[in-house]
Amino acid sequence: MLQTLVALLGASVIALPVTRLLGLGSILGYLIAGVAIGPAGFGLVRESGQITAVSELGVVMLLFLIGLELRPHRLWILRGTILQLGLGQLVPTAIVIALLAHLPGLAWQDSIVLGAGLALSSTAIVLPMLAERKLLSTTAGRDGFAVLLFQDIMFIPLVALVPLLGHGVPSLPTHLPQLPSPAQLPWQPVARGLAVVAVILVGGTLAVPHIFRLVGRLRSPEVFTTTALLLVVGTAALAQWAGLSTSLGAFMAGVMLSDSEYRHAIQTDIEPFEGLLLGFFFISVGMSADLGLAVDHPGEILAGLVLLLAVKTAISFALGWIKRRNLISALRFASALPEGSEFSFVLFAAATQAGVMAKSAADMATLIIALSMIVTPILFAGSERLLIPRLQPKRETRPADQIEPADTPVIICGFGRMGQIIGRVLSLERIAYTALDADAKRIETVRRFGPKVYFGDPTRPELLRAAGAARAKILVIALDDPDATLTLAGMARREFPHLTIIARAHDRNHAHRLMDLGITEIVRETYFSALRLSELAFNRLGIGAATARQTVALFRAHDEQLLVETHAYADDERRLIQTTEQAAAELADLLEADRQRQASAG
Numbered sequence: 001m002l003q004t005l006v007a008l009l010g011a012s013v014i015a016l017p018v019t020r021l022l023g024l025g026s027i028l029g030y031l032i033a034g035v036a037i038g039p040a041g042f043g044l045v046r047e048s049g050q051i052t053a054v055s056e057l058g059v060v061m062l063l064f065l066i067g068l069e070l071r072p073h074r075l076w077i078l079r080g081t082i083l084q085l086g087l088g089q090l091v092p093t094a095i096v097i098a099l100l101a102h103l104p105g106l107a108w109q110d111s112i113v114l115g116a117g118l119a120l121s122s123t124a125i126v127l128p129m130l131a132e133r134k135l136l137s138t139t140a141g142r143d144g145f146a147v148l149l150f151q152d153i154m155f156i157p158l159v160a161l162v163p164l165l166g167h168g169v170p171s172l173p174t175h176l177p178q179l180p181s182p183a184q185l186p187w188q189p190v191a192r193g194l195a196v197v198a199v200i201l202v203g204g205t206l207a208v209p210h211i212f213r214l215v216g217r218l219r220s221p222e223v224f225t226t227t228a229l230l231l232v233v234g235t236a237a238l239a240q241w242a243g244l245s246t247s248l249g250a251f252m253a254g255v256m257l258s259d260s261e262y263r264h265a266i267q268t269d270i271e272p273f274e275g276l277l278l279g280f281f282f283i284s285v286g287m288s289a290d291l292g293l294a295v296d297h298p299g300e301i302l303a304g305l306v307l308l309l310a311v312k313t314a315i316s317f318a319l320g321w322i323k324r325r326n327l328i329s330a331l332r333f334a335s336a337l338p339e340g341s342e343f344s345f346v347l348f349a350a351a352t353q354a355g356v357m358a359k360s361a362a363d364m365a366t367l368i369i370a371l372s373m374i375v376t377p378i379l380f381a382g383s384e385r386l387l388i389p390r391l392q393p394k395r396e397t398r399p400a401d402q403i404e405p406a407d408t409p410v411i412i413c414g415f416g417r418m419g420q421i422i423g424r425v426l427s428l429e430r431i432a433y434t435a436l437d438a439d440a441k442r443i444e445t446v447r448r449f450g451p452k453v454y455f456g457d458p459t460r461p462e463l464l465r466a467a468g469a470a471r472a473k474i475l476v477i478a479l480d481d482p483d484a485t486l487t488l489a490g491m492a493r494r495e496f497p498h499l500t501i502i503a504r505a506h507d508r509n510h511a512h513r514l515m516d517l518g519i520t521e522i523v524r525e526t527y528f529s530a531l532r533l534s535e536l537a538f539n540r541l542g543i544g545a546a547t548a549r550q551t552v553a554l555f556r557a558h559d560e561q562l563l564v565e566t567h568a569y570a571d572d573e574r575r576l577i578q579t580t581e582q583a584a585a586e587l588a589d590l591l592e593a594d595r596q597r598q599a600s601a602g
Contacts, residue, residue, distance in 0.1 A: 003044075004044075007045050008033075011036055011044075016029035027129055028381075030283050031286040031374045031377075034285060035287070038288070039287070040291035040292065057232075057236070058275075058277030058278030058279070058280060059278065060232060060233075060246050060250045062123070062124060062247070063247040063250045064250040064253060065271065066251060067257075072256070081143070082149055086146060086149070086153075086154070088319045088323075089119075089150075090151060093118075093312055093316075094118075094119040095115065097114060097308070098111040098112050098116075099115075107358075110356075117351075120155065120343055120344050122339050126336050126337065127145065129380055130144060135332065137487050139329045140329045140333040141332075144336050159347060165351075193243055196242035196244060197244070197252065200238065200249055200256070204252065208257060212257075212262045213262075221269075228266045228270055229273065235253040281342070288370060290363065291367075293363060301367060301371070309379070316337045316338070317330050319333075320333035320334055327391055328392065335379060338372065338379070340372045340373065341369070344365070348365055403454050406468060407468060410431060411435075411436065411474070413458035413464075413476065413478065414479035415478070418504055419435065420451070423451055436456055436458040436464075437454075437458075438458065440455055454467070461491055464491075464495070465495075469496045470496065474499065474500045474501075475500070477489060477501065482506045485503060486510075486513055489514060490517050493517060502522075502523070503521065503522050503523070504523060506524075508563065512563075515564075534548075534552055534555075535552050538552075
């Protein structure tokens with residue numbers, strides 16, 4: 001075992017720096033390291049099973065940490081997106097791949113399992129790949145996560161339904177299998193799975209927070225870390241016992257603890273283990289690649305790999321474009337999801353064991369998945385380096401300015417229309433501030449008029465630190481880019497939790513997304529201008545100044561209350577419309593009651 005550990009760590013130390021320097025990310029480095037030390041390479045580790053069981057905990061911990069980042073109400077808000085994107089990606093992809101697999105003469109049972117298995121994408125590949133490039137908070141990142149979460153949920157019934165395909169007629173492979181009657185369905189495993197889900201949800205909400213409070217009082221870091229690890233491994237084991245996905249069980253536990261006061265402490269303790277074990281998981285995937293099969297059947301393997309990548313990329317791109325109408329977002333969404341999934345290995349193994357799928361077909365599909373996991377990070381990195389920059393608006397690039405040390409209480413990120421006004425008002429009270437902006441031309445123009453503003457990307461933690469964020473009191477986010485605003489707000493909350501964040505929101509939806517990050521001081525950029533314009537319009541229509549001010553103030557108070565109330569279901573359009581209509585009626589009643597009160601008083 002010691003020799004295996006030395007081989008794992010040594011291969012990682014050699015491969016990771018090379019792929020990171022080439023801009024290909026760490027995932028590809030782990031995969032290459034696995035191929036190098038595995039049976040297809042130097043043979044330093046002959047049996048991937050030696051590390052697979054332990055390394056799969058890396059995927060479990062990854063999903064637990066993702067769950068910690070999601071509030072239950074936010075997950076409920078995302079239900080529509082998860083269902084739309086998840087079904088829109090999984091079902092068409094599975095159908096197309098199944099039809100393509102059946103064309104050469106593969107039996108329908110094999111084709112259906114292949115379609116379902118290859119339609120899945122790897123959570124362990126996609127999320128770290130997006131996180132490395134700080135893309136998880138972008139539209140493409142959120143959409144990709146929605147698809148992966150839907151797939152993790154659907155993996156449970158897929159594995160349960162695979163044995164049912166064995167009820168078909170093997171002598172007639174050209175016909176669809178005959179489904180069993182309802183009495184033959186596996187109700188007992190389904191009931192057990194539902195019971196375990198209920199235990200995880202109820203226990204995570206009621207019991208686990210109290211356990212961490214008791215452990216926290218002991219003031220023992222070792223006991224706290226052990227409790228956190230026990231929670232992750234325990235929920236995974238409980239889910240596995242019920243026949244569920246281990247990562248889904250850990251994800252649910254994370255979501256239930258996302259509102260706990262110990263969330264950040266748990267996250268800090270789990271992350272080091274997650275990073276190491278996740279790396280071992282990718283190494284085990286590289287080791288499991290049977291390259292000998294590729295030598296014996298190069299044409300079939302290459303054709304299968306190309307078709308898999310092409311079909312999944314095309315369907316995901318079409319789905320992303322229809323959903324968002326944004327070329328860059330659709331391209332990122334599509335280029336992140338074409339690989340196979342780690343759960344596909346389990347699905348094919350279950351199908352082979354049930355006699356539904358031929359072992360030769362399962363072996364070839366497994367190799368295609370492993371190769372897709374190796375190829376996808378390369379294609380994604382190529383897309384980010386070659387295609388995305390050409391599609392993005394041109395921006396002058398230069399090194400960030402050296403920031404002069406100063407203990408300013410305010411940092412303004414974004415010195416455009418809003419940032420400049422904030423700076424001028426602060427200067428009236430002689431309050432010092434540090435201004436940052438990533439637009440070189442804007443900085444040159446502003447500097448001619450006197451204000452000192454530094455060039456650099458404020459979403460970089462090191463630049464904020466250099467600007468004095470560790471000592472400042474207030475961070476004003478006045479960026480033009482909504483996604484950059486969210487990225488900066490999330491980073492500042494993590495790195496500089498003492499800062500009071502005041503953020504510019506571009507619209508109501510953007511304000512809700514900032515509220516998801518825990519930002520409470522939010523100003524919608526056109527909101528107060530529109531209120532002032534309304535007041536001026538009232539004056540020109542002959543309405544008295546006092547009445548105009550009172551009407552506008554009443555509207556403002558009512559609308560800001562409505563903004564907070566609708567945050568819980570911001571993605572539910574039907575309910576939003578219903579609430580908005582009710583709020584409009586209530587506001588009209590309030591105004592009418594106010595008019596009657598004034599009339600009676602007069």
